[in-house]
Amino acid sequence: MTQHFQQHMTLPLRRVLAGAIASAMFMVAGMASIHAQENEPAPAEQSAETPKPASTPAPTTGVPSEQTASGDQPEQVETPPENADEQTTSSEAPKQSNISKPVMFDPAMVTDLARNLAAQPFENPHRELPEALSTLSAEEYAQIRFKSKRAFFNPAETDFSLELFHPGTMYDVPVTINLVRDGEVQVIPFSVGLFDFGKTGLSGNDFTTQNYAGFRLRYPLSDVTSNDELTRFLGASYFRLQGQGQSIGQMARGLAVDLAGPTGEEIPVFREFWIVEPTDGADTITVYALLDSERVTGAYQFDITPGTCSQADITAHLFFRDGVEKIGIAPLNGMFLFGEQRRRFFDDYRGEVHSSDGLLIHNGRGEWLWRPLENPEHLQMSAFLDENPIGFGLLQRDRNFDHYQDLERRFDQQPGYWVTPKGKWGKGHIELVEIPSPSETNDNIVAYWVPETKPAAGGEMQVEYSVTATRDGTGLHGMSQATDTRIQRLSSQDDDDQAGTRFVLNFAGGDLDYFIKDAKKLRADISTSEGEVHNIRIMPDPENGGVRVIFDLVNTSDATSSNLRAFILYQDRVLSETWTMPWAF
Incomplete structure (x- = not known):
């Protein structure tokens, strides 16, 4: 029996490096900056070789805002003007005589920042926003859009483009964003002139702010003329990734700390980014990030490759200010309001509402597990014990529009998202957290890896993995998949009968099409940790091209919950992944 147990249970860094990281100071001297023209586009006669300097350049995380470590003024670079005909490409870095030693980027620089940051007292990164921004609704905030004609990177050299997010609503952490251009670090100072405020009634003169909230990378995923969103980093350590033909859905995180723990969750944030401008014709873009929270800091590298299944190859080097009870590696965030089983009632015209419908695990023993998601009545946590996991992910297997009938969320x-370590x-376990939710606006599903060894104060950890944006996980394995889970409470027929629960499972794909011709030799292996399984039936399902398994679960003791498992065999040959689910009597 799989080692698996189920538990049921009833959200300015200006002084950090001043005088604290002498070893990294030489890299900070002469920090360049990209100047974003305030409010008005650059005049046609003004060349990028002679930019108008910003009055106060935006500081990087490790540098006091008044000046660089050496006292030199940062170099300024114009962003592309709004008028496309007058556009000077943002890849043309200017030259200034007072900059003798530009900062050349080295990935070790980010690691040094994280290491030294962990040696300093934690400083809360959240800042009070002007009321005009903090009171924006999600719909109003969506009206503030980056002006696409001001996007960074030269379209003649790369298909990637960079856009920025304005602070507002819940996004109150000032994020420093740097470009690495020809190996040189250049800061992007904040500019309201890069944004269109839509119907909010706001303008850049209504408030002052110091930095961005995050960024988005675009790439022509659909066809060569499109400008699709590839990834976005916005809020805490969240990021999204999309492949060809995919719409915005679930999220991933940089790290989870004590999620759903008794002391409350600690939420790390990405405070600074270094985005490497792609070389001519490059099909991968690299982003470095500095993570910070009360007890942990981290240096991250994301190598992001667009495609049918876009992928981010991630390296994280973590440093711990203090011990952590539970660290969550490669966290994935999804939303599950209701599915075909409809265990909770929602008055909704849509048949299903979820961004993920199951957790797929390929454990270190080579077994494939499929765990359907739920919107439980109480907080529910599941732990899948493992050693050297091969992969796990939150997947959206149901691709039938008719099941959702949602033209907006699609x-x-x-x-x-599929995680490959x-x-x-x-040793450790994959943890699944399912949080009761009354609304689709809540990302109530989280899955991540928890190492068996708890991080200690002063310790560090390195981890590498990839996150792939896939449609339904097809191709991850060649076995039959559990595609549907339907549940019915049974009522007692008389006083001597015990009421039970009926489970109806559909399996499809793999080699079932071949073996279904000899359906009499197909059998379903059903097991339960508590109670008894009765009335097992397996039958061909020509509508779905697979088989249907039906069984009843009856509680024969005073147990309050059970763990169920089911898979399909042809004689002694396993044809399907293992369906598994907790059940509360």
């Missing part, structure tokens, strides 16, 4: 097109992760 749940049928939203991506699933690199190297051996050792």
Whole structure:
């Protein structure tokens, strides 16, 4: 029996490096800056070779805002003007005589920042926004859009483009964003002139702010003329990734700390980014990030490759200010309001509402597990014990639009995320957290890896993995998949009968099409940790091209919950992944 147990249970860094990281100071001297023209586009006669300097350049995380470590003024670079005909490409870095030693980027620079940051007292990164921004609704905030004609990177050299997010609503952490251009670090100072405030009634003169909230990378995923969103980093350590034909859906995180723990969750944030401008014709873009929270800091590298299944290859080097009870590696965030089983009632015209419908696990023993998601009545946590996991992910298997009937959210097109560990992760468990939710606005599903060894104060950890945006996980394995889970409470027929629960499972794909011709030799292996399984039936399902398994679960003791498992065999040959689910009597 799989080692698996189920538990039921009833959200300015200006002084950090001043005088604290002498080893990294030489890299900060002469920090360049990209100047974003305030409010008005650059005049046609003004060349990028002679930019108008910003009055106060935006500081990087590790540098006091008044000046660089050496006292030199940062170099200024114009962003592309709003008028496309007058556009000077943002790849043309100017030259200034007072900059003798530009900062040349080295990935070790980010690691040094994280290491030294962990040696300093934690400083809360959240800042009070002007009321005009903090009171914006989600719909109003969406009206503030980056002007696409001001996007960074030269379209003659790369298909990637960079856009920025304005602070507002819940996004109150000032994020420093740097470009790495020809190896040189250049800061992007904040500019309201890069944004269109839509119907909010706001303008850049209504408030002052110091930095951005995050960024978005675009790439022509659909066709060569499109400008699709590839990824966005916005809020805490969240990021999204999309492949060809996919719409915005679930999210991933940089790290989870004590999520759903008794002391409350600690939420790390990405405070600074270094985005490497792609070389001519490059099909991968690299982003470095500095993570910070009360007890942990981290240096991250994201190598992002667009495609049918876009992928981010991630390296994280973590440093711990203090011990952590539970660290969550490669966290994935999804939303599940209701599915075909409809265990909770929602007055909704849509048949299903979710961005993910199951957790797929390929454990270190080679077994494939499928765990359907729920919107439980109480907080529910599941732990899947493992050693050196091969992969796990939150997937959206149901791709039938008719099941959702949502033309706006397009749940049928939203991506699933698959995590592939690199190297051996050792002992631990994959944890699934399902949080009761009354609304689709809540991302109430989280899955991540928890190492068995708890991080200690002063310790560090390195981890590598990839996150792939896939449609339904097809191709991850060649076995039959559990595609549907339907549940019915049974009523007692007389006083001597015990009421039970009926489970109806559909399996399709793999080799079932071949073996279904000899359906009499197909059998379903059903097991339960508590109670008894009765009335097992398996039958061909020509409508779905697979088989249907039906069984009843009856509680024969005073147990309050059970763990169920089911898979399909042809004689002794396993044809399907293992369906598994907790059940509360």
